[in-house]
Amino acid sequence: MTVYTGYLAIHQFEKELERELEIRGLIVAHKKERFYLVEGEHPQLIWAQVTGHKMEFLPISSINDGVKKLKALGRNWGLFTVAHHRRAELIQLELPKIKKTPIPFRHPLPTLPMGLWTLWEKDLILCTQKTSSPFPLGEFDFEEDKVMPPSRAYLKLWEFFTLYAPEAIQGGVALDVGSCPGGWTWVLRTLEFDKVYSVDKAPLEKRIMDLGKIEFRKESAFGLDPKSFGEIDWFCSDIICYPERLLNLVKRFMEAGTVKNFVCTIKYQSETDWENTMKFLEIPNSKIVHLHHNKHEVTWFLKGSDR
Template sequence: MSVDYLPGKAWLAVSDWRDNLFDELSINPNNPPSTVRIAGDLVYREGPAPQAWWHRTRLEKPFIATFSSIKEASDILRGIQRNWAHEPVACFRRARLIEEKLPFVQDKPRAFPYSVPASPMGVWSLLDEHTLFASAETSSPFPRGILRFEEDHVNPPSRAYLKMYEALAWVDKLSADRGIPEGSRLPGTGSKCIDAGACPGGWTWALDRLGAEITAIDRSELDPRLMAKPNITFIKHDAFTLKPADYGQQDWVCSDVICYPPRLLEWVNEWLDSGLCGNFICTIKMQGKADHETTLAFSRIPGSAIVHLTANKNELTWIRLKP
């Protein structure tokens, strides 16, 4: 048995958007250099880690471990920490036997709101019958960077509410990292929220569940059930042509508007310059090829985090908490 820590980092790619991660890491997957190893959706790269967001989770301290038996493999992982999630790469039956000897990790769909556990979540894979690739420390608190919620097939006007649920779970996690008390992390009763590009109302519906006061802006009306609610004000307009002063002080500004990333950044900067809101949840929607330059500009805004949610497609979610 041996454990060797590696001089680089690894990323667990989003299967449908692997090319975006390869672009961020400056890797040609058809001819990778000797400092790069690709196994399934795992991408390992030696040297300093570049900024990258098109992944489910980043493996911060990857290691290779050799073992001779299933028990020995599970003992290696258990000896480091409790929580491990298996990412299938090879030797699937053997990996399943190892997984059965590890403490159970719950990955069923969660109820909303979901408070993220503080315990670390590792990732491991088998490269062959006797070789583990793993990292106890990862960038996501969720198993393999995946978070799913119990779905409501009756009440929400669209499936976009799942994106807001997941973004708010990240808000909870990022707030906890800052030491913000649990009852003060999410929008709640009395919180004033903007929902730009709201129609048909998936995000508004999710915020309404928390008791927030919502100003929803779009060119088309929301679902009639939302339009009738006293805590929801609808403005029929292009959200980006209204100025922050038209709304006044807000606790949260949210946007799921379909637009080019530079236009969203321009609008966000108007809000930041106004000082009328400090907290944001915005979808950076790509129009074809990923816009890495604008994504980097978002990341440089103090208080920012950028994640690829389980519910995201060709898009990233920018979350900003007031510093």
């Protein structure tokens, strides 16, 4: 039986997913709406909101038959409809409900597999229980803090530390470059770092400065001397700049050999800079993801434990 890898493109970033498929030499066998199917087993892609591994077609004879067959394969199912929307929804309604309540920062991730399915044709389900996310279609929300963070950028770092670096932080030093008005610095301050260096040409909000254990440097990140910070546990960057400039900055800190972990937003102008994105990916053991809270930008990270 043919298995497929299914990629659900992020809304409005279909072009990015298509380019990524092309760069990786993956040929699209079928496509409906923003759902792309490639024959065989392939890795998760940056611009896929969710990746479905080992997807199979499952003929069904009725709505009830569809419900029965999906239930036999697993409990949790996220539906993305590409056709026969009403019929697909009727099947979904009979499947166990999935709570979509917002989660707190660093909440343990759901442990049960989260399936992905669609009604490809009237009597043909396409489905898998092996997906890239524990959340339906990779979508979830946080219980937001509407009081402290001065911008919504903090949600990206919340998502990163919840999904990709959930291990406890016990002391150490964080460096936040491009930190103004202070959302990321605030997140780092709420983690158990002993000290947070915060660097921007613009000032931090006073209420963030007042949290203490923060050393703010009002200067350009590109002129920083890595040695002036000593050992850094987490280098974090949300600077607005060309990806190439960020890459050079990251490389300079890597060469200094003082940084354990990196997490950086790679931001794009009108066009996605594939050349430099691929250069980031060439850094051994590093990864790039498009967080649910990223816009036209991606998150590159390198964890000391993966090196």
